[in-house]
Amino acid sequence: MANGTAPLPIDVSDLDLPALRALENVVSDRISALEAEHREAAFRALEEIAQRHGLTKAEVVARFRGRRNGKPKNPPRYRNPENPTETWTGVGRRPRWVEAQIAAGKALEELSLG
Numbered sequence: 111m112a113n114g115t116a117p118l119p120i121d122v123s124d125l126d127l128p129a130l131r132a133l134e135n136v137v138s139d140r141i142s143a144l145e146a147e148h149r150e151a152a153f154r155a156l157e158e159i160a161q162r163h164g165l166t167k168a169e170v171v172a173r174f175r176g177r178r179n180g181k182p183k184n185p186p187r188y189r190n191p192e193n194p195t196e197t198w199t200g201v202g203r204r205p206r207w208v209e210a211q212i213a214a215g216k217a218l219e220e221l222s223l224g
Contacts, residue, residue: 188221197223 122130160170186197190207198205198221204212211221 187223188218189223191221 122133125133156170157167160167184199184201187200188198188208190196190211193207196205196207198208208218208221212218
């Protein structure tokens with residue numbers, strides 16, 4: 111073909127616009143169905159692998175929870191001295207407890223974990 115693509119298995123050059131639109135819908139539906147089948151097969155394969163290695167679904171999910179795009183989560187860099195369960199990574203907007211500590215005269219470095 112002139113545009114550098116491989117030839118199609120069917121000749122669409124004689125089809126009018128309504129026929130092409132109908133064909134487009136059929137092709138789109140088939141693509142969606144095949145993608146769903148492939149996803150389902152992949153999930154079945156993952157379940158088989160997990161089962162073969164003695165892992166539960168919950169263990170597999172927990173292993174990857176919180177990760178997006180393969181990047182690890184930012185570890186906390188600051189801790190609230192008044193409530194050690196409150197931490198901040200240093201990324202994004204400062205939490206209220208950080209602002210309150212700074213307003214009370216503490217330096218940000220005093221809240222640092224390291």
